[in-house]
Amino acid sequence: MKDASSKKKALAAVFLLCGVFSLLFSACGKQEKAQSGKAFDIYYLNREETKIVKEVFYIDSQEPESQIRQLISALEATPEDVSLKSPVGNGFRITSFQVEEGGQLDLDVDESYKKLPFTTEILVRAALVRTLSQAEGINHVLMTVGGQPLTDNIGVTVGPMTADAFIDNAGEEMNTYEGVKLKLYFANETGDGLVEVIKPVEYNSNISMEKLVVEYLVKGPDSEDAFPVINPATKILGVTVKDGICYVNVDENFMTQIYNVTADVVIYSIVNSLVELSNVNKVQIAVNGKTDIVFRETFNLVNLYERNLELIKTGENQK
Template sequence: MKKLGLLFACILMMITILGGCSNSDEQSEYEISYVNMDGTTTYKVGYDTDTTDVDELVDEMLGLLSEDPGQIEYKNAIPSSVTLNYYSRSDDELTIDFDEGYLEMDTVTEVLCRAAIVQTMVQIDGVSYVAITVNDAPITDEDGNVYGFMNEEDFIENPGEQINMYQQSTITLYYANEDGDGLVAETDTVYETSDMSMEKVVIEQLMKQPETKGLRSVIPSGTNLLGVSVMDGICVVNFDNGFLNQDYSIAESVVIYSIVNSLTELSSISKVQISVDGETDIIYRTAYSLSELYERNLDCVQELESSPQTEGEGYSSNN
């Protein structure tokens, strides 16, 4: 009997542990949007509650978004440096007001914070739109345009599981010229599946050697792509530290803008940030801070006098 009791206790413990690890096997009533530890995308975790009052739910979820979840895979979306002043509701519109700490976030952190708040709050029955203000002033983009009321459709991230169907696309990639002092555009036909983001296709294709003779990939051989995410027009590309293995025969500006220009050819991307192992507090060589957001720059783009192109088979996301 003691052995049976011990066996039952062990089984019960395993069930408890396995149940605690899962956040996706069972459908939860809500999903709280946290931020992954690399700070590159939101991380949704299932959440159930007995609370039904709308205002109490807003309080509860704002608390979850602000508190450290104590996990190694994700962190709170609202940084501890940001303080909630108040929130108010009018019909199905929720306005959340923060102190000036909100304006001190870097661009990527702010976009992820804003996305997490909106994605979480619009799940509440009675909240369809969310606006964020700072000391009663509406937040704006870098051009001074007011964001206003937002819903989940304002934040499109990479889709989840979808039917794997191939589709053909044409992309423009920028490779280093033979001397490494300029960029040359190459147009490629790629084949990707519906569950793979185009930005990932672009980077993985850019990591290969180009088909055009006399051109070179700027990304060091052996570099691994850890992740690519896009939100609010900002693409964050995360490489491992192989990216820092320098090929000094290629100018640093050529390396940076090979990646930036190739990604900004996609209509969904206007700015790019590069990180290494999730870190952006890095100066690439001498002049390029990875904490900066880089925009399209065609100053170093050149024409190739002769560009014989080999017949390629394109790209498949199954490769």
């Protein structure tokens, strides 16, 4: 009897272990399945409608239209995090989309979109554009309302938007988003002159305009007729203005030139762009806080630099 009892206990233990392993493998399989495919960021609004927050979402498909459909479904769904809300859960619907040549996604929403408060509308637009521009081959998003061009709060038509058209301070709630057109200077095709590029931007008013300018110079242009100037690995350590002088502090990557442009094009890309702001007359550039440096054996960074109009190639300006 004792041996039979021991055998029963042993069998029970084996079945129990099998059950545990089965549950573990099942859970692992579900987790692996849930995280299979390519990771996308879905942007939602926080409950206070003061910022957008991203959540990871996985898609198996490599086909652009399938990705877009799944991204739209994710945007329309109620987030699991109760502190977040769907950007499409504000009383309007996405009615249609179409992928055009050149990487443009045309996105139409219904007339209810016009009822969104201004600050909420900017956040919703940022969430839609940042999410959908991740789809394969999509570079920018053009929104329409009831088939008509989308306009901002002052009636200006909003054109194609890229993800980086919406700038905010990571981790900080914002007071308002504002629209601005930055006048930036990048290199011409030969790298020996500057061309003007007008960049429309929706940005968080917590960010200084001076820092915004430098950020976009580091990002580089999205125009076919203008070319990057600053090493994109450059980190911006600080941008401040005092008595009309803008002090730009960058890290050592600024000194490593990866583009075929002259030294004066690099310096005056920064200077001319910043001096376009009404509160800036001169610019000083520092590397890791130091100005006792000569940039490419030509420009002593201890100096203050003013606008240089001679480098601007007016025939190549971007309007």
